Amino acid sequence: MKTSSNLVRECRKYYASELETIYGSDEANALIMILLEHYFSLDRVKIAMNPELRLSESELLTLHFAVKELLTNKPVQYIIGETEFCGMRFFVDENVLIPRPETEEMVKKIASCRDKACLVPTGCDILDIGTGSGCIAISLAKLLTDSKVTAVDVSEKALNVARKNAKANEVNVRFILDDILNPQNPELIDNQYDIIVSNPPYVCESEKSEMRANVLDYEPSSALFVSDNDPLIFYRKILEFAQKTLKSSGEVWFEINEKFGNEMKNLCLAKGFKDVEIIKDFRERDRILKGSK
Numbered sequence: 001m002k003t004s005s006n007l008v009r010e011c012r013k014y015y016a017s018e019l020e021t022i023y024g025s026d027e028a029n030a031l032i033m034i035l036l037e038h039y040f041s042l043d044r045v046k047i048a049m050n051p052e053l054r055l056s057e058s059e060l061l062t063l064h065f066a067v068k069e070l071l072t073n074k075p076v077q078y079i080i081g082e083t084e085f086c087g088m089r090f091f092v093d094e095n096v097l098i099p100r101p102e103t104e105e106m107v108k109k110i111a112s113c114r115d116k117a118c119l120v121p122t123g124c125d126i127l128d129i130g131t132g133s134g135c136i137a138i139s140l141a142k143l144l145t146d147s148k149v150t151a152v153d154v155s156e157k158a159l160n161v162a163r164k165n166a167k168a169n170e171v172n173v174r175f176i177l178d179d180i181l182n183p184q185n186p187e188l189i190d191n192q193y194d195i196i197v198s199n200p201p202y203v204c205e206s207e208k209s210e211m212r213a214n215v216l217d218y219e220p221s222s223a224l225f226v227s228d229n230d231p232l233i234f235y236r237k238i239l240e241f242a243q244k245t246l247k248s249s250g251e252v253w254f255e256i257n258e259k260f261g262n263e264m265k266n267l268c269l270a271k272g273f274k275d276v277e278i279i280k281d282f283r284e285r286d287r288i289l290k291g292s293k
Contacts, residue, residue, distance in 0.1 A: 006060050008042060008053045015067045022071065031076050035066050038080045073213040086139040090165050095157040096133040097223050102281040103199050106255055106288045107136055109279065110197060111143040113251075113290075123147065124194035127245075129180050129238055130154075132223060134162030134173065136197055141171035152176045152188055155222075181237050189245065196242050199255040200234035201226045231260060232267055239271040246293045254289045261286035 005011065012032050019028035036042040039062055040055070047053065055063065069079050077083040077098045082091055085099040086107055092098055123146045128137035131151035141149040151173050153159050159175050166173045178185040180200075206228050208216060215224070226233060235254060242252050252273065256264050261278045268276045273291035281287035 099135040129198035197253040202257040258285040
């Protein structure tokens, strides 16, 4: 049901109340503000300073249909088609995961380590495996301007999104279509890298019951889930790939499932990597792993 008022302050209140049963009051209000800012460039200050500000009929319909999508648990990032990551705008759709804060945290730690010259030479070669939207590769290319960045994904549709993001954020990244579980592309396997980074599928199938509908119903399952029978398959394959393609003293960086911190550390050590470190994210969860060749 559409609100009978087109006053922005009344629309905001009405549609936030519509969303409360699913999202709660705080998140519902935040979502409405995201829509108002994205579609109409309206923030809290503008609304407060202009209490008689109104939406046109077409603007009201735009807001109405966006809220209807939110009521189906569709993520707001997919509705507006973009999100923010490392201070940049990234296009996103149902072919790629929505970038997470913990992934941004990993990117910033890599950049910080590079700035401090931790084992990585100037002008380093970086490989991002399972790039999705390209958020990791593009952000590293932006933050480490002296680096050469390559990104690989098994999905051509995901790579199309990543290419669009690289162009929009004005960075050069080489994108390669290949499957890291069985890599074939010479451009990928014949190169040598200083840093290999990946945020691969790491959520076990058995964990689906713990996840919200907006993730389960809309985000690409192939980029999220892994079999309970072999939950570390991507990490094992990437480490085996890194044994052959990582330069001496190069680094591997992974975003990991907090439940497998010890298993991941042992796997890295068993594959011959050293100085393996588990880093807690801002929620104090074991979420980032780094190791050296």
